[in-house]
Amino acid sequence: MSAGQPPFDSPEISRLTPVLGPGHTYSSVTDKISAIVLTRPTSLGWYIGFLLAFSVFGVLNIAIGWLIMKGVGIWGINIPIGWGFAIVNFVWWIGIGHAGTLISAILFLLNQKWRTSINRFAEAMTLFAVACAGIFPLIHTGRPWYAFWMFPYPSVMGIWPQFRSPLIWDVFAVSTYGTVSLLFWFVGLIPDLATLRDRSTTKAKQIIYGMLAMGWRGSARHWHRYQSAYLLLAGLATPLVLSVHTVVSFDFSIAIVPGWHTTIFPPYFVAGAIYSGFAMVITIAIPLRKAYGLEDFITMRHLENMAKVMLATGLIVAYGYFFEFFMSLYSGNKFDVFLVHQRLHGPYAPFYYALILCNILIPQLLWFQKMRTNVVVLFLMSIVVNVGMWLERFVIIVISLTRDFMPSAWGRYSPTIWDWATFIGTMGMFVMLIFLFVRVLPAISIAEMRELVTETSEEHK
């Protein structure tokens, strides 16, 4: 992976470009980051943004409430298209949830310093995305109140889940990923929570942050333990980044549906996940650094590195598309050949062309540094990639189901208002959680940034 290892150094932004703006001291870093949470007054913009997101979150609640009252029939799914928006959104959100842990764990292990200022909120984003994703497999079941049967618990009936089903692997993969990501994030937060505790001015904040800081005093022993724990968790999280989407891709590749049953899915899903994950990090980082004046912490070098990761993973995804087609045609399997024809000429062809445009053609602009360093272009590009990755899942999941083996059973899918409400509702929930996170927790790791202060000042000597 080319992440963080630019193939060439350009004069404007090279690896020598600092990942922390010049002139920062320990206290300036601490002040600046903790101020967002503790001292700066809550801006009107935050309130407006939060309320907007909160009302969209309300839509999600209404949509889920209605769903539980009436059943999944309020969605557009049918026979033969048993999975629609819910699973598309699930895979999409899980994909987005890949960047955080990747940045925190893999880049940490690879000792990529530039990860420091983006890892915290990338991890938070991961958690929120996994939370959004986790809603879907639960509510997409016909009887969500029995969804716990998918967990292996000792039931009096002596019944276990059916372990051959990829959905069970999914349950393990996603819940493990969620748990480890949460722990990793929380362990990383502990020194910062202690900082917030120490700087809190009100009793309530002191108590809350104090409890969350779990008695952190910053002793050498604490730091020693902390760093081994963090390293261990990073090591633990790293394979999970690869495994989650691999397992999610099994949901499809294990099935016999033409368009699902492909061995290329695991690597191509993982690459796609990182692709969309980085796109989402960029989507959030750009407004965030602008709104809170964090340009010194999230510098152009961060953005450019992330753009490079996007370009690289985008190319892997393009390779996946190509080989999916090639293998379908090369295999001579009539159902697979038909699928290619169906994607190019079937009733859903526009979606496929839009997918190619969003995921392959437009991101080629990232070859140019001018584009990579243009914040507006980068922001728009990240949105395009997110749309493209959503379309990819739609094409794979829904369109493959519309026309499989028996022509007599072919059908079509179109989402209902409740499909949209649920999808947009999870976006509201995601944004709402991001707003809350930014407001109550340090969006950038104070402790790690302080380390950077030493290192950058040494570099500058």
Add this chain to the structure above:
Amino acid sequence: MDDMRENDPIDGHRHHPEAHEATSHADNHSDEPALDSTVDEHSLDLAAVRAKLRETSGKHYWRTLEELAGDPHFEDLLHREFPRQASEWDETVDRRNFLKLAAASLAFAGISGCRKPEQLIVPYVKQPDGMILGKPQFYATAMAFGADAVGVLVESHEGRPTHIAGNPDHPSSLGSTDVITQASVLNLYDPDRAQTVTNLGEIRTWSDFLKEAEALVATAKAQGGASFRILTGTVASPTLAAQIQNVLKQIPGAKWHQWEPAGSDGPREGSKLAFGRYVNTVYRPEKADIILSLDSDFLASGPGHIAYMKQFYRRRKLSEPSDTMNRLYVVEPTPSVTGSSADHRLPLRSSDVGQFARALASKLGLGGSGTLSPAAEKWLDAAAGDLEKNRGKSLVVAGEFQPAEVHALAHAINAALGNVGTTLYYTEPVEANPLNQLESFTGLCADMDAGKVSTLLIFGSNPVYDAPHDFDFTSKLQKVATSVLVSTHFDETAEYCKWHVAESHYLETWGDGRAFDGTVSVIQPLIAPLYHSRSAFEVLAAFTDKPGLTAYDAVRDRLKSSAPAADAEKFWRKTLNDGVVRDSAYAPISVAPKFSAANLPTAKAVPAGQLEFIFRPDANVHDGRYANNGWLQELARPVTKITWDNAALVSPRLAEKLALTQRAAARGGEHGQIVSNVIDISISSSNVTAAAWILPGQADDVVVLPLGYGRKNAGFTGTNKGFSAYVVRASTALWTVTAGTEAIKKTGHEYPLACTQYHFNMEGRKILATGTLAEYQKNPKFAHEGDEQPPKEMSLYKEFAYPGYAWGMAIDLNSCNGCNACVVACQSENNIAVVGKDQVMRGREMHWIRIDRYYSAQTPTNDPSTTEGDALDNPETFFQPVPCQQCENAPCEQVCPVGATAHSAEGLNDMVYNRCVGTRYCSNNCPYKVRRFNFLRFQDWETPSLKLLRNPEVTVRSRGVMEKCTYCVQRINNGRIEAEKQNRPIADGEIVTACESACPAQAIVFGNANDATSRVAKLKAQARSYAILGELNTRPRTTYLAAVRNPNPELEKA
């Protein structure tokens, strides 16, 4: 009705249809009269009633209740018990009084519960000493339908009829059924049924009606009788006909008219034309090598069609390449079930069928002439040659909706071919009173218009809805002083009638009927009437001098003559047991032909380019009488696959000419929602707006207008569905109208139709294997050409041995004509929900077995409105029933996260509803897409009457669970229990699935594939046997036998 009544049938004591007497209904009222007695002013009445009750005891009580009912106060009290008038509840009833009332009610209920059946009805298969709860009983009865009665065995659970199967001893059924018979059990429990007697919409008691009847008879007699009229449909019940005659005798001068909107005078008048009298024609398709149908759908409709189908397909069973088959030629304007399964099909306009018949007669040397197109001429030559080669072994069948001349010609042709006596014979008419119904009905309408009718009794007809529009029946009906309608629903006609009497369902009454060959069967009730309904017989009795005569007595009396007096009881029991009166079929008669084709005036050929509109009864709702039956509404029409609507059917060429199109909607698409153009049809000086449907294989310039839709007051299910073709049907053109192309105008509107299978292309996949007899003889394994069967070891999992039973199914595509009987049988057996048009349009219908229809024509697109290559002008059509394939390597089982679908040791792919969480992964992974999901709560859990309908042996699924065909696992287990009790293996044929049992063509065979001697194993061993998508290594237990057509080599050469 009130709760007590609804719950009655569950009561173990009430399952016997003992309540056949007029008196018994009075006791049904008796449950609660005490309640009202204090509520209204006559509080003294309760005491009086009590006193009267105290005077009597036991059975006598019930005879005296009528006297009680005669008491004006008591009568009023009865009248007020109906909950519709619950407003009369008086709040002055305090706790003390309430308890008194409750006690009184209880006393009454107790009396009712002690009743024993007075007459015995005899179970057909198992005669238990006493009823064993949880064990169904099977009773033989019959469903009268037009000039036929279909013998059925009705499954009854604790007194609730739940499922209908054919009666093997009955000539009309031979053990199978059709869709309407299967679905008739739902009519019984239809919550929209009329429930009582009403006068101008106000509820009345039966005695009110009796009084009125007496007065009407007196007035009619005083007026000379001619003002008293009876209108019925076709009556084939000897007892009912005798009762009508009784009334006519009672009132000299009174007249009996008949009108069957979807029945044609063609066959009757044709026989009169041919033989000078009405005769009934009985076919024996089994004996015919060559059959030519002149627009006759004899395999799927008309008297005897179930038997005909059974006989016809006996001649199409192949086990060896050396086996022979019959050959079917069909000339017809629109693809019917019969035509779609023909070896040769020639689409001709309805009027050209007449020309064809004339040309055929002339070719066979009978004189006359007909004009045909060169292509049709060629086809005729081949068919005529074949018929001539097979003299005495051929059969020409004229269609019901063809005019009399075509029938007469068919009679003449059959006579000339020496078929009479071998492949068909003639009998006395099955109808009790055959007459020209159009004349009869026209006469009635004229008399009504002239004010000559003061009393009109209408039985089971709905003329306000279905009379020809030029009769303007509604306004004429308003000129009749007293009109009485006896019908199951408060329908369109009921709104204009003074009296309405709720008619009992055939499962609630005694009666009799004649089958298509004259065989008499006794209709025995399975359940006491659910509501205060009466049979036609009882209503007629009110107008005779014996108002108390019950149908039961009348039927028994009638049968007395059939057996020596000493054996009367035994004979009666045997008749009830068998469902038929032995040896009562009409003997063949020989009739002298009085007709010469040469003398037939030549018919003017309708010029090309003129449109021909033809009316046809709907395959499911018939003339509209079954419009409120959800099973029939949701059942996809055999050829069009449309549900919940009718549509004006046009040919692809005509569609192109008129620029009509249709497209799959984004929601549901090919499996659900097709958006079609709306057209305006102006014919017979009237017009109607209809959705157009492009139907491949329809004759050019023909527009089919299916009857039976556009009901305005059919009930919740049937009201305002589709369009009413009756609106443009005139008495002068009942079946065929010709008009210029300007008769159709595209309106620019679109209408969504619920169509369950729009994609008719097989896309080059071997889903349905077909061949010709010659191909089969040359290469018996033709169905396996190009097969890719992966080796058995190619699995991650260990091979499972099935040491015991290995249930399997073989479906012979050579015998399937898509008649749908299996679909409804399955729906009834397995408590399958009806989901409604909206849900069907979303692709969510629930049928466990579906019938796929494919055209063998390969078209570049699936759009029938383009006629590229003329592929769709007359495509070969094939049908394929697809239930769960019960794969041994089931893709669904593998992916279920909770193990809700698992494999049984006998190879069944079991579905555990309790365990299902509803991920739908199994359905996604099912290559056959046979799984059905409860997306919403599709089952009706509230309507009390529908609770009685359900099969207690099958779980009623709620929302959120997957379901699918189980091979009728409940029947398998019943068979196993029986066999294990007797310590023997389950015999072949002992377990019959619902679909197998219903199939008249015996296309479906179920059994133990491990037993090499079983029928199913033998079929599976045939060279024609193949598995759908066998290359996926799913190893389905349901396998198919390739369809083989038997084309005439002469026509093939062309």
